C-alpha cells in the first residue's frame with residue numbers, strides 16, 4: 090500500500106490529509122508538533138484576549154483512517170525517504186510538506202528577546218499574558234497582520250495606547266477608499282501611526298529607529314512578515330533564497346518528485362506571478378495537491394494548478410472589517426466593503442477556513 094506522509098497539520102496539511110484519505114487507497118499519516126489545530130488567522134484575537142475554541146486533531150481525524158503522529162519533524166532524508174520525528178524515523182512513498190511559516194525578525198537585534206509576535210500560538214499567548222493594564226504597545230509593520238493586530242489590541246484594551254511603526258503607510262497596497270477607511274478606524278480607536286520609520290533594534294522598554302529616535306514602549310509586537318524553517322533546504326531539497334520549496338505546476342518539488350509542498354512552505358507561481366503566503370492560497374493548493382497525487386496514483390497526469398484572487402479580507406477589531414475587491418492578480422480595485430458587513434464577511438471566511446480544514 091502506498092504510504093503518504095503529510096507534515097504539518099495547519100490549514101493546508103490538514104486539508105491535504107483529509108482529501109487524500111478520501112480520494113486514495115493509500116495509508117495517510119499526518120505529523121504535527123501540537124495536538125491541536127491552531128486557527129492561525131485568529132491569533133491576533135487570541136493575543137488580544139479572545140478565547141479560541143480548542144480543536145484537537147485527534148477529533149478531526151477520527152474515523153478517517155488517517156494516522157496522527159504528534160511530534161516535531163527534526164529532519165528530512167529525501168534519499169532514504171524518511172522523516173525524523175523526535176528521534177523516530179517514519180518512512181514515506183510520497184511526502185506532503187506543509188510546515189507553514191514563522192515570524193521573520195529580519196535579523197534585527199533584540200527582536201527575539203524583546204518583541205512578541207502573533208505568528209504562532211505560544212508567542213501569541215505570551216503576548217496576551219504580558220499586556221499591561223496601562224501603557225504603550227508598539228506594533229512594528231505596515232502589512233495586514235500589523236493592521237489586524239493593532240486594531241484588535243486597541244479595541245479590546247481601550248486603556249492601552251497602541252502605536253503602529255512602519256516604513257510605509259499601513260495597507261499601502263490597498264485602494265484609496267480602503268486606506269481612507271483605515272485612517273478613520275485608526276483615529277476612532279486612538280491608534281497612533283508613525284510612518285517612514287526603520288527599526289534598528291528593539292530593547293526591553295523601547296524601540297530604536299535607524300535615525301536614532303527612541304520610542305518608549307511597554308510591549309513591542311513584531312509583524313513584518315514570515316519566514317520558513319530551514320528543514321527542506323538542509324535536506325537538499327531545492328528552495329528559493331528564503332528556504333521555500335520550489336515546485337512545478339503540480340506542487341511537486343522540482344528536485345524531488347516524491348515530495349509535494351503546499352501552503353507557506355512552497356513558492357507557487359500561477360501565470361508567472363508568485364502567490365502570497367496566505368490561508369486563502371494555502372487551502373486551494375492543498376485541495377488541488379490531493380487531487381494531483383490521487384490522479385498520479387491512478388496513472389493519470391494532473392492538469393496544472395490554477396488560482397485567481399478575488400478579495401482580501403482584513404479584520405479591524407470585532408465590529409469593523411475591510412473587504413478589498415482585487416483583480417485576478419491581487420491588485421486592488423476601488424470597490425471595498427467596510428464596517429459591520431465587512432466584519433461579518435471576514436468572520437464568515439475565517440470560520441469557513443477552519444471548518445474546511447477540520448472536516
Ligand SMILES: Cc1cc2nc3c(=O)[nH]c(=O)nc-3n(C[C@H](O)[C@H](O)[C@H](O)COP(=O)(O)OP(=O)(O)OC[C@H]3O[C@@H](n4cnc5c(N)ncnc54)[C@H](O)[C@@H]3O)c2cc1C
Nearest residue numbers: 097099100101122130161162188189352353366367368369
Ligand atoms: C495573525 C495572523 C492573521 C492571518 N490572517 C490571514 C488572513 O486573514 N487571510 C489569509 O489568507 N492568511 C492569513 N494569515 C496567514 C495564514 O495564517 C498562513 O498563510 C497559513 O496559516 C498558511 O497555512 P500552512 O498550512 O502553510 O501553515 P500553518 O497553518 O502555519 O500550519 C503549519 C503547521 O505545521 C506545524 N509545524 C511547523 N513546524 C513543524 C515541525 N517541524 N514538525 C511538526 N509540525 C510542524 C505547525 O505546528 C502548524 O500546525 C494570517 C497569519 C497570521 C499569523
